[in-house]
């Protein structure tokens with residue numbers, strides 16, 4: 001399926017494609033498609049448990065929801081898991097290579113569409129989605145202006161729709177570090193800079209940097225838009241920020 005096309009013709013998201021402005025990012029250039037998939041394949045058992053718990057939390061919150069958007073969907077790992085529980089799952093990402101892999105990865109799924117699009121500058125109409133999901137620490141991984149990202153998430157969500165963001169719990173630090181060391185050993189990311197990697201931030205000598213968002217930061221980010229964020233720790237591994245877009 002060509003990037004930017006809805007799978008079925010009756011899905012009208014009212015958007016124009018906006019593919020020209022992507023900043024170069026590590027994920028797009030070095031950690032896309034098969035390489036991104038490999039990161040998840042080699043995850044140690046505790047991380048696989050975390051990844052599964054994260055998806056289960058999303059499913060428990062979005063069961064029977066109509067139109068759901070995943071920001072930074074990669075090759076479709078999360079979309080595939082939740083597609084059977086929602087009417088439509090839409091994903092966007094800045095990596096064309098990852099989006100190209102979605103078609104084969106999603107196999108028989110028919111209720112999805114993906115778009116090459118920066119999550120902090122989306123081309124969807126306002127108030128389009130029943131729910132917007134940005135998990136796997138996307139808010140840190142995207143390396144975009146966080147306020148813009150939150151503003152865009154709120155804008156494209158319908159009134160009374162749900163917004164879910166997740167980052168890592170501080171309790172997951174050792175397991176997360178082990179996973180990233182393994183990614184480095186497999187040549188998927190650069191050598192970990194041990195001196196600079198601490199307090200929720202992982203830095204590699206080749207320029208990769210992954211931070212985390214605290215409970216307080218999530219609350220503050222949504223407070224700026226007069227929205228209350230509920231913070232939920234899941235599996236002692238992720239921190240979810242759940243917001244209802246109340247008018």
Ligand SMILES: C[S@@+](CC[C@H](N)C(=O)[O-])C[C@H]1O[C@@H](n2cnc3c(N)ncnc32)[C@H](O)[C@@H]1O
Nearest residue numbers: 027072073074077093094095118119136141142
């Ligand atoms: C940690 S991966 C997670 C992928 C997917 N959500 C998952 O859990 O399997 C982060 C993804 O965000 C994408 N990404 C990076 N910057 C982005 C941006 N500004 N807008 C949309 N996606 C972005 C990357 O290409 C990558 O696929």
